[in-house]
Amino acid sequence: xxxDSVNPNYRAALALIVMxxxxxxxxxxxxxxxxxxxxxxxxGLVCLMTGIFFMTISGSDPIDLRYMSLLPVQxxxxxVRICADMGVQGNACFLPKGRxxxxxxxxxxxxxxxxxxxxxxxxxxxxxxxxxxxxEPTCAPLYALLLKKEHLAIPSDMxxxxxxxxxxxxxxxxxxxxxxxxxxxxxxxxxxxDYQLIDGCRAMYxxxxxxCVVNPCPVCSLYATVLAExxxxxxxxxxxxxxxxxxxVTAVFSILPE
Numbered sequence: 106x107x108x109d110s111v112n113p114n115y116r117a118a119l120a121l122i123v124m125x126x127x128x129x130x131x132x133x134x135x136x137x138x139x140x141x142x143x144x145x146x147x148x149g150l151v152c153l154m155t156g157i158f159f160m161t162i163s164g165s166d167p168i169d170l171r172y173m174s175l176l177p178v179q180x181x182x183x184x185v186r187i188c189a190d191m192g193v194q195g196n197a198c199f200l201p202k203g204r205x206x207x208x209x210x211x212x213x214x215x216x217x218x219x220x221x222x223x224x225x226x227x228x229x230x231x232x233x234x235x236x237x238x239x240x241e242p243t244c245a246p247l248y249a250l251l252l253k254k255e256h257l258a259i260p261s262d263m264x265x266x267x268x269x270x271x272x273x274x275x276x277x278x279x280x281x282x283x284x285x286x287x288x289x290x291x292x293x294x295x296x297x298x299d300y301q302l303i304d305g306c307r308a309m310y311x312x313x314x315x316x317c318v319v320n321p322c323p324v325c326s327l328y329a330t331v332l333a334e335x336x337x338x339x340x341x342x343x344x345x346x347x348x349x350x351x352x353x354v355t356a357v358f359s360i361l362p363e
Contacts, residue, residue: 115159115160117156117159118156118157118158118159118160119156120156121152121153121155121156121159122152122153122156122157122160124149124152124156125149125150125151125152125153125156126149127149128145128146128148128149128152129145129146129149129150131145132145132146132149170301170302170304171304173302174301174302174303174304174305174306175304175305175308176305177243177305177322177323178305178308178309181243181309181316181320181322182309182312182316184319184320185313185315185316185319185320188214188238188319188320189315191238192216193214193215193216193237193238193319194216194217195214195215195216195217195218195219195237196214196318196319196341196342196343197212197213197214197242197318197319197320197321197326197329197341197342198212198213198214198215198219198339198340198341198342198361199211199212199213199242199326199329199330199332199333199339199340199341199342200212200213200224200333200339201333201334201336201337201338201339202334203337204223205223205224205225205226206226207226209241209245210242210248210330210333210334211239211240211241211242212239212240212241212242212243212320212326213230213235213237213238213239214237214238214239214240214319214320215235215236215237216236216237219235219237219339219341219361220234220235221339221361221362221363222234222235224239226239227239228240242321242326242327242329242330243320243321243322243323243326244323244324244326244327244330246323247323247327248327248330251273251277255277259331259334259335260335261335261336261337262335263288263335263336265335266331266332266335266336267286267287267288269331269335270284270286270295270328270331270332271284271286273327273328273331274297274324274328278324279301280297280300280301280302280324281297281298281299281300281301282298282299283297283298283299284296284297284298285298291359291360292343292357292358292359292360293332293340293357293358293359293360294355294356294357294358295328295355295356295357295358296353296354296355296356297324297353297354297355298352298353299352299353300347300352300353300354301352302322302324303347303348303352303353303354305322306322306345306347306354307347307349309322310345310346310347314346317342317345317346318342318343318344318345321342321345321356325342325345325354325356328356328358329342329358332358332360336360338360338361338363339360339361340358340359340360340361341358341359341361342356342357342358343357343358343359344356344357345357
């Protein structure tokens with residue numbers, strides 16, 4: 106086992122225990138029998154007890170976010186390839202629950218631009234006014250867990266929605282230390298600084314920039330779902346761009362006309 110791969114708390118515990126043995130050994134070998142010897146023994150005991158404490162709180166290694174961020178990538182890429190082969194060229198649209206008899210927010214991938222026409226409940230929509238693929242967004246399991254465990258409540262005010270998005274990204278999911286969320290004329294721009302899962306975004310973007318806007322990852326689709334339900338409007342993902350040098354991701358959503 107490489108020392109670099111060991112939990113930091115465990116490394117600190119080992120260092121303190123080694124230091125304790127060095128201090129006690131120094132006191133024994135010098136055998137001066139004075140105040141300095143007593144101080145060395147006391148310092149050694151303190152290092153030993155502190156090392157034992159650090160060892161007790163050292164758990165397993167944290168999950169490597171580089172690996173975790175890649176888990177949903179290939180599934181999303183495969184789905185986008187299938188959509189492209191079927192001629193589905195539109196961007197992902199998030200349709201709020203309660204419309205057209207839907208019990209949950211759905212993601213619609215139109216063949217072309219979506220005009221907001223009512224849709225049937227089938228997965229493959231071939232209505233006269235709209236055609237495409239209707240499916241649950243990739244955030245569906247995450248969203249259900251947030252509703253159950255965090256008692257997530259979706260506000261209807263735009264300012265409160267911005268606050269909720271920042272809270273979800275920074276405090277609940279802990280995927281970014283800072284989020285900027287702006288609304289300008291029906292265009293909502295969300296930028297996540299120092300995004301912890303950016304390796305997955307870069308992998309999808311490298312395959313094709315269309316991957317992120319056709320089938321966005323659970324985090325971006327969660328933001329779109331929150332916006333769709335809060336505003337009770339159809340939300341379309343216009344752009345999602347990961348930084349190639351900086352660890353920032355910018356997603357641009359638009360509010361579709363009624």
